[in-house]
Amino acid sequence: MLKEKVEEVLNRIRPALQRDGGDVQLVDVDETGGVVKVRLIGACAGCPMSTMTLKRGIEATLKEQVPGVASVEAV
Numbered sequence: 001m002l003k004e005k006v007e008e009v010l011n012r013i014r015p016a017l018q019r020d021g022g023d024v025q026l027v028d029v030d031e032t033g034g035v036v037k038v039r040l041i042g043a044c045a046g047c048p049m050s051t052m053t054l055k056r057g058i059e060a061t062l063k064e065q066v067p068g069v070a071s072v073e074a075v
Contacts, residue, residue, distance in 0.1 A: 003029040005066045006036055013061060017044055017053070024058060027075050034070030036062060050074070 006029055017023050022044025027037040038058065040050050047053070059072035 002031050002034075002066065002068050006062060006069065009062055009065050010038075010058075013058060017042075020044070022047065031068075034068050036069055036072045037075045038072060039075055 003026070007026055010024055010026055014023060020043055022040060022042040024044065025039040025041060027039050029036050036059075038054070040047075040054065044050050044053060054072060054074050059069075062069045062072055
């Protein structure tokens with residue numbers, strides 16, 4: 001169930017990333033530990049701001065909107 005909620009939120013974040021030529025893919029969700037693994041693709045993959053996008057954008061939004069998310073990691 002956590003995975004579906006994470007995917008819903010990522011679908012709301014995705015248009016902002018796509019406007020800049022990037023995107024995010026959900027790789028895995030650890031339901032017990034709350035760790036979400038994502039892959040930044042397109043322009044986001046090589047962007048110097050990708051760490052900030054991951055932590056202050058994607059992780060912050062997921063933690064706020066999906067109870068149970070503890071952290072987001074890029075793979």
